[in-house]
Amino acid sequence: MENIFIKETDTTPEISFNYQRGILEIKGVSIPEDTEDFYEPLLKYLNNYIQNPKSKTTIVSFKLIYINTSTSAIMARIIKVLEKLHSAKHSVNAKWYFEEGDDDMKEIGSDFRAFTTVPFTLVPCEEIL
Numbered sequence: 001m002e003n004i005f006i007k008e009t010d011t012t013p014e015i016s017f018n019y020q021r022g023i024l025e026i027k028g029v030s031i032p033e034d035t036e037d038f039y040e041p042l043l044k045y046l047n048n049y050i051q052n053p054k055s056k057t058t059i060v061s062f063k064l065i066y067i068n069t070s071t072s073a074i075m076a077r078i079i080k081v082l083e084k085l086h087s088a089k090h091s092v093n094a095k096w097y098f099e100e101g102d103d104d105m106k107e108i109g110s111d112f113r114a115f116t117t118v119p120f121t122l123v124p125c126e127e128i129l
Contacts, residue, residue, distance in 0.1 A: 001054075004045055012038055013064060017045065022055030026075075027063040027128065035070035043077060050085040057091040058082065063128045064097075064105065072108060079116050086118045094120045097128055 001019045008014035013028035024046075032038040049058075060082060062075065079094065086092040094116070096109030106122065113120040 001045075001049065001052075004042065006042075015042055017042075017049075019049065020054050022053055022058040023061075024058070025061045025063065027061075029065050030067045030071040032071070035068070035074055039071075039074045039078075043074075043081065046078065046081045050081060050088070050090075053085065053090055057093065058085060060092070060094045062094070062096045062109070065099070065128050066105070067108070075112065076115075079112055079118060079120075082118050083116055092118050094118050095123050096120065097123045097125055099128055100124045100126060 003019050004015060004017040006012070006015040008028040011029065012032045013026050013030045015024075015026050017024045060078075064071075067075070082092050082094065094112075096112060098105035098109055106124070109120075109122045113122065
C-alpha cells in the first residue's frame, strides 16, 4: 500500500498516513463542502489497511481545530474502522488533541472516547500546529 498525503486547505485538513509505520494524522480545519467525497478515499484506504497492517501498532492523531457536524460523523466512522482492527487484537492508540480552553473540541473528543473500545487519549496543548 502507498502512503497517503492530502494537503491542508482553508476548509479541509491535512491527512497523512504512513503505511509502514502505521501512523495516521488528521490536522487542521474540517468544513469541506462535500464531506463524504473528501473523506471517501481515506475510509476506503483504512478498510484496506485493517486487512493487512504493516506495523504492530497503529497510532491515530486527531489534531483538529474546528469540525462541522458532517465531519464529526466521518470521524465516528473512522473510529469504528479502527475498532475493527483493535478487536482483531492489533494495538491501536487514538489521540485527540485540543487547544487548552477549547471546551467544544475537548467535549467532542470526550464523546468519541466514550463510545469506543480503542484506547483514546485526550491531549491538551497550547496550540495545534
